[in-house]
Structures are given as structure tokens and as C-alpha cells.
Amino acid sequence: MALGLSRAKAAKAAPAELAAVGLRADEIERIATSIELIPVPLGLVGRPKDEVVVEAANRAFRVAGLGNTGNHSPLLAALGDRISAFLAGEAAQEDFAWEFGDAVDCRHFRVTLARRSPRSSHCFITLVDHTGELRTARNLRREMITDSLTGLPNRAGFSELLEERIAESGEGAHFAVLIIDLDRFSRVNACMGSMAGDELLITLARRLKGALRASDTLARTGGDEFGILLMLEDSEAEAVQVVQRIQDTLATPFRMSDFEIRVSCSIGIAFDSDTVEDSEDLIRHAQFAVKRSKNSGQAEYYQTQAFDIAREQFGIETDLRRAIENGAMRLTYHPICDLATGQVVAFESLARWTDERGCEHSPADFIPVAEESGLIVPLGRWAIDEAARTLRSWDMRAGGDCGVKLAVNLSAIQLQRDDIAPVVEDALLRNQLAGSRFTLELTESALVSDPERVAGTMHQLKSLGATLAMDDFGTGYSNLAYLQKLPIDVLKMDRSFVTGMLADRDKIAIVRAILSLAQALGKETTAEGIETNELAQTLAALGCTYGQGFVYAKPLEADEAYDYLLASRT
Numbered sequence: 001m002a003l004g005l006s007r008a009k010a011a012k013a014a015p016a017e018l019a020a021v022g023l024r025a026d027e028i029e030r031i032a033t034s035i036e037l038i039p040v041p042l043g044l045v046g047r048p049k050d051e052v053v054v055e056a057a058n059r060a061f062r063v064a065g066l067g068n069t070g071n072h073s074p075l076l077a078a079l080g081d082r083i084s085a086f087l088a089g090e091a092a093q094e095d096f097a098w099e100f101g102d103a104v105d106c107r108h109f110r111v112t113l114a115r116r117s118p119r120s121s122h123c124f125i126t127l128v129d130h131t132g133e134l135r136t137a138r139n140l141r142r143e144m145i146t147d148s149l150t151g152l153p154n155r156a157g158f159s160e161l162l163e164e165r166i167a168e169s170g171e172g173a174h175f176a177v178l179i180i181d182l183d184r185f186s187r188v189n190a191c192m193g194s195m196a197g198d199e200l201l202i203t204l205a206r207r208l209k210g211a212l213r214a215s216d217t218l219a220r221t222g223g224d225e226f227g228i229l230l231m232l233e234d235s236e237a238e239a240v241q242v243v244q245r246i247q248d249t250l251a252t253p254f255r256m257s258d259f260e261i262r263v264s265c266s267i268g269i270a271f272d273s274d275t276v277e278d279s280e281d282l283i284r285h286a287q288f289a290v291k292r293s294k295n296s297g298q299a300e301y302y303q304t305q306a307f308d309i310a311r312e313q314f315g316i317e318t319d320l321r322r323a324i325e326n327g328a329m330r331l332t333y334h335p336i337c338d339l340a341t342g343q344v345v346a347f348e349s350l351a352r353w354t355d356e357r358g359c360e361h362s363p364a365d366f367i368p369v370a371e372e373s374g375l376i377v378p379l380g381r382w383a384i385d386e387a388a389r390t391l392r393s394w395d396m397r398a399g400g401d402c403g404v405k406l407a408v409n410l411s412a413i414q415l416q417r418d419d420i421a422p423v424v425e426d427a428l429l430r431n432q433l434a435g436s437r438f439t440l441e442l443t444e445s446a447l448v449s450d451p452e453r454v455a456g457t458m459h460q461l462k463s464l465g466a467t468l469a470m471d472d473f474g475t476g477y478s479n480l481a482y483l484q485k486l487p488i489d490v491l492k493m494d495r496s497f498v499t500g501m502l503a504d505r506d507k508i509a510i511v512r513a514i515l516s517l518a519q520a521l522g523k524e525t526t527a528e529g530i531e532t533n534e535l536a537q538t539l540a541a542l543g544c545t546y547g548q549g550f551v552y553a554k555p556l557e558a559d560e561a562y563d564y565l566l567a568s569r570t
Contacts, residue, residue: 032056040129041066041109043075046122047087052080055122064107064127066100074100075125083113083125090118098127107131147220149198150205155283158219158227162279165229166272176239176271178228179286180208180246181294183264185224188256196256203254204263211245227283232271239269243299266293270302317373319355320366324378329353331386333561334554335568336407336526339540339547344568346405346439348548349387350555351379371413380414385427388438390558392431397562404565407439409471412446416453421460428464435465441492443471447482455486462487469526474514483521490546491518495529498549502535515543 028044032055035042041061043054054073057066067073076083079098086094094113101107108131115123145157153161165175182204189197201220208226209218221227232238246267253260268289270282285302292300323329333347353361370376387406394402410420420440428435440461447454458468469490470483474497482488493514501507511527518525527539530549539547553564 028055041127043125044122045083045125047084052076052084086113087123108134150202150220152205153219155221158221159279161217161229162282166279174232174272176230176232176269177282177286179268179290180226181266181290182224183266200254200256207249211249236271243267266290267299268293269299313369316366316369320370320375323353329382332555332557334548335552336546336548337552339536339544344404344565346407347561348407349383351383371411376411376414377418380411381423384408384423388427388431388433391433391437394562405437405439407441410440410442415446415457416450420457424461425464439467439469441469441471458486490524490526492526492528498527498529512542519543
């Protein structure tokens with residue numbers, strides 16, 4: 001046998017070449033000489049007198065501490081019964097894993113027992129040491145499931161622990177998952193550097209671990225996010241107690257260099273249940289509760305109903321995106337009338353959406369989804385362009401200027417993320433419309449979000465000749481300085497002030513105040529939500545310029561709106 005023979009080949013070749021039946025002393029001696037050069041532990045074992053003994057062993061066998069010839073080998077003490085059972089059976093070969101040594105210095109072997117004849121009283125035992133490979137694999141796995149900064153389990157490790165607990169939950173074990181998200185942690189990195197941020201995370205992890213019980217597990221599941229696996233012994237109230245301890249722990253400021261840093265957090269809690277079979281679902285439930293916690297300022301439990309609503313909104317987002325891309329949206333037009341003459345002077349454009357299943361979606365449902373997802377930008381651009389095309393078609397049918405304006409609503413998110421003025425200008429130019437034919441409506445919240453940017457956009461729109469209206473006036477942050485400085489032409493009173501006004505003195509007082517303010521500043525007014533002629537007459541008498549509501553008409557399709565316009569002039 002050549003010295004260069006690999007371990008794997010030697011393990012297989014030696015038994016096949018050397019196995020013997022009915023061995024004599026000279027044969028055993030010859031075998032002992034032959035196997036000496038085999039690089040892996042290899043021995044010849046037999047049962048000559050109903051006792052398993054090592055008849056021959058190579059140097060690698062002896063160096064590995066597996067013993068020498070005779071019946072006092074550590075290998076025989078551990079595997080003697082298994083070898084005896086193999087020799088008593090009829091199998092020609094058997095493979096199995098074996099651990100040799102104590103927990104500190106344990107070695108892992110792949111053991112092969114082999115013989116040429118089932119009747120042979122001897123067999124070869126070959127051992128291939130896999131200790132190095134197993135230790136490397138274990139170290140790599142430990143690194144994969146451990147956070148290198150804090151030494152805690154990472155997201156993958158936390159998920160594995162949860163899987164184990166979920167498997168045990170059928171045996172009566174109950175638990176909860178807490179997700180802790182640090183508020184404004186990015187400011188620490190931005191102001192003090194990433195090393196200070198890492199130091200804060202390490203210190204914070206120690207504090208959190210000190211606030212937990214021995215049965216609880218802390219993990220770092222994200223950059224500034226920690227997860228806790230709580231074992232519940234009595235009731236779900238234990239989670240509340242842990243949350244309180246965490247909040248008390250974080251109440252003490254952290255000292256970093258010359259600064260004292262107070263860390264606040266948002267905490268979401270999700271409990272195990274029969275319906276949860278996947279660890280990632282449970283973590284996702286707790287993270288969803290964290291989002292609610294950020295809004296409420298207190299720890300929040302996962303609620304199935306809230307999650308179902310969120311999933312429904314996600315479905316709406318997907319369908320809405322497709323509807324915008326495929327041109328499946330449409331505008332309806334709500335007439336705005338001059339309260340003094342009753343003539344239609346404008347229409348407000350309102351987005352409407354019927355999905356592929358024929359389901360009509362309310363703007364109150366899909367507009368917030370569009371704003372949150374950013375779809376409000378392409379939706380807003382489409383609405384401006386569609387309104388301009390509609391107005392152009394009405395002019396062509398009328399043989400000239402049809403005599404009305406079209407109003408388009410601008411979202412606060414749209415004003416922040418899009419360059420509105422060029423979009424409006426392009427729509428006007430392509431449809432050969434004067435800027436005075438367009439009214440752009442924006443809410444007070446849009447002004448508050450980014451005053452300088454919005455003011456610049458408003459002046460650009462005004463330079464195009466467009467009319468600017470403040471929608472839902474009086475319901476938001478009514479900064480009167482904006483009315484003085486910004487080029488606002490029309491104040492639209494919210495329907496909450498107008499509806500039921502005749503029976504409510506307070507509402508009448510508010511409406512009077514708004515109308516007086518508008519008159520003093522030289523601005524026109526529009527009242528929304530007019531449902532009776534009596535209310536329209538009262539608002540006209542109080543000095544309101546325009547009115548809008550079901551007393552005139554409901555929102556109309558484009559052709560119906562044009563017919564309504566013609567009918568109002570006969």
C-alpha cells in the first residue's frame with residue numbers, strides 16, 4: 001500500500017484487500033505489517049474465544065489513543081458490544097458515527113466495520129476523524145446565528161429559537177415575542193459616529209438582559225431592533241410586567257463621552273396561538289404591533305383585525321398600482337355654483353376607481369394608501385392631465401371656451417415629492433388651455449409639512465395664471481400668516497361647519513368669522529356640503545361666494561357633467 005494513499009481511499013480499500021476468514025498467527029502478523037502504513041486508524045478485531053480483542057492495530061490507531069492489541073482498548077470498552085453483534089450477524093459492512101473523549105476534548109469519527117465473509121470471526125475497523133470539519137461547521141453556524149457586536153442571537157438565531165418553542169407549544173408551553181425598536185437611534189450615529197452607536201447598543205443590550213428573567217431570551221434582530229422571547233408561566237400579564245421593567249431600565253440616561261443620552265423605544269407584543277405555525281409570522285406580528293406603538297407612544301399588542309386591515313391595504317396598493325399603469329382610473333366632476341346667480345362656474349375633479357372585479361373603491365380608502373405608498377405622485381399627475389383633456393374636450397364641443405374652470409386636488413405628499421408646476425404647465429400647453437382655467441386645491445396640512453417648498457410651488461402655479469384654493473379651511477393648522485403671505489384666492493369651508501349650520505348657533509358663528517376674514521383679506525369663499533336651498537340662500541346672504549353640494553348635483557361622469565353645464569344655462 002503506497003504512502004500517498006488518501007485517507008478516504010484507505011478507509012475503503014484496506015478492509016476489501018485484507019479481510020480474511022480463519023486467521024492464523026502468521027497471517028495476523030502479516031496483516032499487522034501490511035496495515036502499519038495506512039494513514040487512518042485501522043485495526044483488526046476478532047472474537048476467538050467469545051471475547052472481542054484487537055488482534056492488530058496500525059500506528060495511527062495507537063496514536064489516536066484507541067489502544068493497542070488485546071482486550072483493554074478504550075475502543076473496545078465503548079464499541080465492544082456493537083462489534084460483537086456485527087461479528088455475530090451476517091452483514092458484510094456497517095457504518096456509524098462515534099464520539100470519543102469528554103465534552104472538552106471530544107473527537108468525532110466515522111467508523112466502518114467490514115469483513116469479506118459473513119462467517120468470518122474477524123473484521124477490520126476503520127476510523128476517519130471528522131472532528132476538524134465538524135468544529136469548523138459548528139463555528140460557522142454559530143457565527144451565522146450570532147450578532148457579532150453584542151454576542152446575542154441574531155434574526156436567524158432568534159427565528160430558530162422560536163421554531164423550537166412553537167414545536168413545544170403543543171406540550172403546554174406558552175410564550176410571547178416582544179420586538180423593541182429604538183426611537184431616533186439614527187441621530188446618535190449621525191451626531192456621534194458609528195462607534196458611539198455601537199457602544200450604545202452594547203450597553204443597552206446589557207441593560208435589557210438584566211431586566212429579563214433567566215428563562216427569557218434576548219436577541220438583536222436588526223440594526224436598532226431587539227427581540228425578546230418570553231416564556232409565560234401563568235398569564236399574558238407577565239409580558240406587561242417585563243415591558244414595565246424594560247421601560248424603567250431605559251429611563252436612566254446613558255452617558256456617552258460628555259453627553260447624556262436618553263433612549264426611548266416602541267414595543268410590540270405578539271402571543272403564541274394555535275394559528276401561528278411559523279416563527280417569521282410571529283416576529284412579523286410583533287413588528288406590526290411596533291408600528292402601532294410608534295403612533296400611540298405605548299406598548300401595543302398584535303391585533304388580528306388591525307393586521308387584516310393592513311393586508312387589505314397592501315392588496316389595495318397592488319391593485320391601485322396596476323389600475324394607474326393600465327389607465328383604469330377615472331375622474332368624476334362635482335359642480336361648484338355661484339350662490340348669487342346659481343350658475344355653474346367650476347367643477348371639482350374627483351378620482352374614482354372601479355377594480356377589475358367591478359368593486360367600487362371609496363377615495364377615503366385608496367387615497368390614504370396612495371399617499372403612504374407614494375402612488376399619489378403618478379395618480380396626481382394622471383388627474384391633472386385627465387382634467388385638462390376633459391376641459392379641452394368640453395371647449396371643443398362648445399365651439400370655444402365652455403365657461404367653467406376645473407379644480408384639481410393636490411395632496412401634501414404630492415407637493416413634497418413632485419415638481420407640480422411643470423406638470424400643470426405641460427398639461428395646459430398640450431391641451432391649449434389658459435392657466436386661469438385651472439384651480440388647484442390644497443389643504444392646510446400641505447402648508448405645515450414644508451412651508452418654504454410649498455410656498456415656492458404656489459408662486460410658480462400662480463405665475464401660470466391658476467387659481468389657488470385652500471381646501472377644508474378651519475379644520476387644520478390655521479396659521480393666518482399664510483393667508484397674508486401666500487397667493488391664496490379661495491377659502492373652502494369644510495362641510496363639518498356647513499352641514500346642520502341652520503340649527504347650530506356655534507357653526508353659524510364660525511361660518512360668519514370665516515366669511516368676515518376672507519372678505520377682509522380680499523379672498524373668495526366656497527361652502528362645501530350644501531344640501532338644501534335654504535342653506536344655500538343663507539350662505540349667500542352671509543356673503544359666501546360659491547357653493548358645492550348635493551343640492552346641485554352629485555359627482556358626475558364627464559359627459560353627464562357637460563350636459564349638466566348646458567342644462568344650467570337654459
